[in-house]
Amino acid sequence: MKNDPESSLDQLLVDLPRELVPPRSLWPAIASRIQPAPRRARPVLMAACLATAAACLAAVFTWAVMRRAADPGGLQMVAGVRAFAEPGDPRYVKARDSLQRSFRERLALLDPATRAKIETSLAVIRQAHESIRQALLADPSSPVLEELWQSTWDDEIDLYDRVVDATQPSVRT
Numbered sequence: 273m274k275n276d277p278e279s280s281l282d283q284l285l286v287d288l289p290r291e292l293v294p295p296r297s298l299w300p301a302i303a304s305r306i307q308p309a310p311r312r313a314r315p316v317l318m319a320a321c322l323a324t325a326a327a328c329l330a331a332v333f334t335w336a337v338m339r340r341a342a343d344p345g346g347l348q349m350v351a352g353v354r355a356f357a358e359p360g361d362p363r364y365v366k367a368r369d370s371l372q373r374s375f376r377e378r379l380a381l382l383d384p385a386t387r388a389k390i391e392t393s394l395a396v397i398r399q400a401h402e403s404i405r406q407a408l409l410a411d412p413s414s415p416v417l418e419e420l421w422q423s424t425w426d427d428e429i430d431l432y433d434r435v436v437d438a439t440q441p442s443v444r445t
Contacts, residue, residue, distance in 0.1 A: 316386055319434035320393040326427045327396040330420050334403040337417055338410070368429070375432040378439040390435060397427050 379387055401424035408417045 315438040316382065316390065316435055319431060319438065320386075320390045323393040323427050323431045324396055326423070327393065327400040330400040330404060330424055330427075331396075333416070333420050334400065334407050337407045337414065338403070371429065371432045371436070374436045378436050381439055382435075390431070394428065394431060397424055397431065400424050401428070 379390060382390070401421065404417055404421045404424060408414065408421055411417060
């Protein structure tokens with residue numbers, strides 16, 4: 273097609289070919305570029321990270337409370353305080369023991385690196401729980417400490433539950 277300045281637009285349009293055939297199929301290249309790469313979810317690693325973050329938060333709150341409780345006036349009530357211990361309800365103990373057994377069995381199925389991260393997270397949760405318990409002995413009327421203490425129980429149970437759920441064999445139909 274020539275591009276004469278004297279040619280009219282109508283003539284240029286008439287001179288255009290009626291059909292254009294692409295040299296090859298472009299769709300596979302386009303489709304591969306617009307498809308997002310598949311993401312592999314790692315629920316066990318995510319659970320371990322969340323548990324570690326929760327335990328760290330509990331440790332920070334405990335540190336702040338312990339620092340404030342270092343005042344000699346805050347330690348006078350320790351002798352008459354009940355010991356904050358694990359719940360003694362037999363149904364709770366039985367359910368927790370069962371969940372712990374399942375957790376230990378499933379944890380053994382994971383690769384060593386993941387298992388080590390989860391066990392580290394569990395140790396952090398338990399250490400935070402004990403630190404909060406010690407702070408509660410010093411300040412048994414603190415609702416914040418009681419809530420944090422309870423949340424560490426919940427974090428531990430959640431960690432057990434997430435590991436068991438994440439290692440469930442998938443059911444195929």
